[in-house]
Amino acid sequence: MIEEDEITRTRKHREEFESRVTQLKELGAPQIIIDEEIMISQMTHRGYENYKAQRKKEAKEERKNWIKNNPMRKEVVENIFTWFDNTELSEGDKDGLLCGCGMCLGIIMDPCGYHIGMTKEEFEYDLYRDLIKGLAEKKGPTIDL
Numbered sequence: 400m401i402e403e404d405e406i407t408r409t410r411k412h413r414e415e416f417e418s419r420v421t422q423l424k425e426l427g428a429p430q431i432i433i434d435e436e437i438m439i440s441q442m443t444h445r446g447y448e449n450y451k452a453q454r455k456k457e458a459k460e461e462r463k464n465w466i467k468n469n470p471m472r473k474e475v476v477e478n479i480f481t482w483f484d485n486t487e488l489s490e491g492d493k494d495g496l497l498c499g500c501g502m503c504l505g506i507i508m509d510p511c512g513y514h515i516g517m518t519k520e521e522f523e524y525d526l527y528r529d530l531i532k533g534l535a536e537k538k539g540p541t542i543d544l
């Protein structure tokens with residue numbers, strides 16, 4: 400029964416977010432964050448799925464616009480090439496760089512650190528992601544299957 404499922408999921412969703420709201424209040428989180436969680440806690444399960452999809456679309460659009468106005472800087476591009484030239488990538492490093500998430504990138508390359516020289520914004524908007532993925536693909540170890 401599809402409708403039953405949705406009711407159950409919505410009940411679970413609300414319980415989860417209501418307890419998150421309580422927790423955030425206890426931690427003294429900023430009101431703007433608490434307000435958003437309260438809004439989410441009042442959604443249905445399906446409504447929340449749609450909301451997430453919409454936010455993802457907006458974030459993608461935002462990144463596209465930001466990148467349009469913030470081209471890659473030569474200095475950072477050179478640092479990235481130098482880093483790849485001087486680094487022996489392990490299979491794990493390569494996987495992490497191909498993952499593309501900021502956490503893997505941070506651990507492997509320290510992108511906001513001194514030697515790569517990305518700004519926090521460049522890092523957050525993944526400005527050099529495609530370049531890094533391309534280089535990881537090209538220079539990383541290949542597995543013979």
Ligand SMILES: [Zn+2]
Binds near residue numbers: 498504
């Ligand atoms: Zn990752």
